[in-house]
Amino acid sequence: MSFFQDTLSIFKKRELLFLESYKESEDVYTFLFEKEKDLTWKSGQHGLFRITHKKIKNPIRPFTVASVPTENVLKITMGISDDPSEFKKAMLELKQGMKVSMSGPVGGFYLKDNNPSILIAGGIGITPFRAILKQIEAEGKGGEKQIHLLYIDSKKSYIYKDELDEIADNPSISVTYLDSRNDLHQEIDKFTTLYKNNGNYFIAGPKAMVDSISTYLQNNNISKRNIKKDAFFGY
Numbered sequence: 001m002s003f004f005q006d007t008l009s010i011f012k013k014r015e016l017l018f019l020e021s022y023k024e025s026e027d028v029y030t031f032l033f034e035k036e037k038d039l040t041w042k043s044g045q046h047g048l049f050r051i052t053h054k055k056i057k058n059p060i061r062p063f064t065v066a067s068v069p070t071e072n073v074l075k076i077t078m079g080i081s082d083d084p085s086e087f088k089k090a091m092l093e094l095k096q097g098m099k100v101s102m103s104g105p106v107g108g109f110y111l112k113d114n115n116p117s118i119l120i121a122g123g124i125g126i127t128p129f130r131a132i133l134k135q136i137e138a139e140g141k142g143g144e145k146q147i148h149l150l151y152i153d154s155k156k157s158y159i160y161k162d163e164l165d166e167i168a169d170n171p172s173i174s175v176t177y178l179d180s181r182n183d184l185h186q187e188i189d190k191f192t193t194l195y196k197n198n199g200n201y202f203i204a205g206p207k208a209m210v211d212s213i214s215t216y217l218q219n220n221n222i223s224k225r226n227i228k229k230d231a232f233f234g235y
């Protein structure tokens with residue numbers, strides 16, 4: 001999507017009808033919204049979501065759309081701790097039929113070519129990769145792309161695991177679950193040795209983790225322009 005289209009979509013605000021929410025794990029929740037017919041996005045993009053049913057101080061947050069348009073539902077998944085922000089408290093109050101507003105989706109965090117790609121997710125950073133992998137599954141042309149998902153979570157509470165295992169049946173997609181930084185570096189090294197700067201490097205998750213993996217890659221001679229980052233604040 002071009003910068004021009006991105007700018008247009010960020011100004012396009014729409015109301016989303018809330019359908020349901022459920023717990024994915026101890027402190028992770030998924031929220032589903034109705035997808036209107038004319039709403040579409042590229043898998044990996046994020047929307048700017050605004051609370052509208054009550055007045056709160058900071059009513060807007062970016063969230064990745066974790067579903068693909070063909071699922072006919074707009075899904076977001078977020079970490080919510082025991083002491084949630086006002087925004088997240090308001091999200092938990094949503095009842096069927098209530099609305100939030102969304103601008104976008106926007107952003108350049110999606111696959112643009114068929115080069116081998118490594119997707120590195122830290123915890124909740126799995127959200128864009130669920131969408132990206134679901135898209136490949138829906139298009140049925142995994143064979144053209146070599147995709148390696150590395151999913152690190154120190155608590156080993158891997159959300160979407162059943163779906164990811166199913167997607168990994170596709171011979172061109174591999175999914176590796178990790179819980180230590182050392183093992184993650186080893187897996188990254190395998191990919192950089194094979195593909196160097198002919199591969200795409202996607203990193204999503206808490207900002208500190210994204211920055212440190214990006215530095216690791218650059219120290220291993222991976223060019224900045226081959227590294228795409230989605231850094232989540234607040235974790």
Ligand SMILES: Cc1cc2nc3c(=O)[nH]c(=O)nc-3n(C[C@H](O)[C@H](O)[C@H](O)COP(=O)(O)OP(=O)(O)OC[C@H]3O[C@@H](n4cnc5c(N)ncnc54)[C@H](O)[C@@H]3O)c2cc1C
Nearest residue numbers: 046061062063064077078079085087124127231232233234
């Ligand atoms: C492109 C993108 C996609 C995202 N997708 C997801 C997703 O799919 N799931 C998900 O759970 N989260 C996602 N996030 C993060 C999300 O927007 C929230 O920041 C996060 O959930 C924390 O929100 P909170 O209300 O709990 O905490 P907050 O109250 O927002 O913040 C907690 C802490 O972070 C600091 N902080 C907040 N925003 C900034 C900022 N812009 N710069 C520096 N410090 C800041 C605050 O000062 C505070 O200390 C995404 C963020 C981006 C940028």
